[in-house]
Amino acid sequence: MPLSRRPTSDPYAVLGVTPEASPAEIKAAYRSLVKRHHPDAGGDPQRILALNAAWEVLRDQVRGGLPPATTNPPAPGPARADRRRSTSGDRLLSEWLDQVYAPIERLLGQVIDPFPAQLRALADDPYDDRLMDVFCAFLAQSQKRLDKVESLYRSKVCPASAHGFGLSLYHCLGQVQDALAELERYTMGYVDGYLHDGREMLREAGLRLLRLQEERRRLEI
Numbered sequence: 001m002p003l004s005r006r007p008t009s010d011p012y013a014v015l016g017v018t019p020e021a022s023p024a025e026i027k028a029a030y031r032s033l034v035k036r037h038h039p040d041a042g043g044d045p046q047r048i049l050a051l052n053a054a055w056e057v058l059r060d061q062v063r064g065g066l067p068p069a070t071t072n073p074p075a076p077g078p079a080r081a082d083r084r085r086s087t088s089g090d091r092l093l094s095e096w097l098d099q100v101y102a103p104i105e106r107l108l109g110q111v112i113d114p115f116p117a118q119l120r121a122l123a124d125d126p127y128d129d130r131l132m133d134v135f136c137a138f139l140a141q142s143q144k145r146l147d148k149v150e151s152l153y154r155s156k157v158c159p160a161s162a163h164g165f166g167l168s169l170y171h172c173l174g175q176v177q178d179a180l181a182e183l184e185r186y187t188m189g190y191v192d193g194y195l196h197d198g199r200e201m202l203r204e205a206g207l208r209l210l211r212l213q214e215e216r217r218r219l220e221i
């Protein structure tokens with residue numbers, strides 16, 4: 001039977017803060033208590049459950065909600081009896097690749113490529129606040145880049161002639177967004193499952209991005 005995610009007492013009291021505490025104070029209190037009571041450090045699992053339940057109630061106040069993954073995949077274009085691309089279609093595709101896809105590819109690479117080195121640095125001691133702060137800064141910067149990616153993706157409709165390509169790009173964005181959400185959860189509770197899932201999602205997104213790069217070259221021929 002799944003455990004209830006709602007705490008049985010005041011979540012502020014569970015985290016040892018007042019309702020007037022700032023988001024930064026709430027986040028710091030949660031991280032500190034989780035680190036102290038984590039089972040890997042000999043802590044009480046029931047205490048961790050209480051802390052996590054309190055955090056579930058308060059995290060929207062702290063984080064303001066993660067930006068949602070892109071929700072609207074590119075609409076399929078109408079069937080065409082004549083499959084030859086017109087000069088106008090070639091121009092639209094070229095503009096979309098240059099103005100939308102190219103900067104998106106660059107921004108996604110700036111999130112995916114540095115991640116292994118960031119993870120290796122954190123692995124030296126995940127409970128070291130300095131190392132964790134560096135890792136959190138990387139995630140925050142990555143989220144800013146992904147916000148730009150989503151804005152670019154919505155800025156211009158993907159040409160119908162590249163519908164499959166645009167759909168694959170949409171799925172890549174979703175994988176990276178979901179990965180950042182899982183990694184953010186790991187930094188708050190040191191739950192290894194979140195770290196594993198986030199790492200695998202980024203790995204899959206990296207492979208998809210490589211396939212997109214190959215497909216782009218074919219589209220431009």
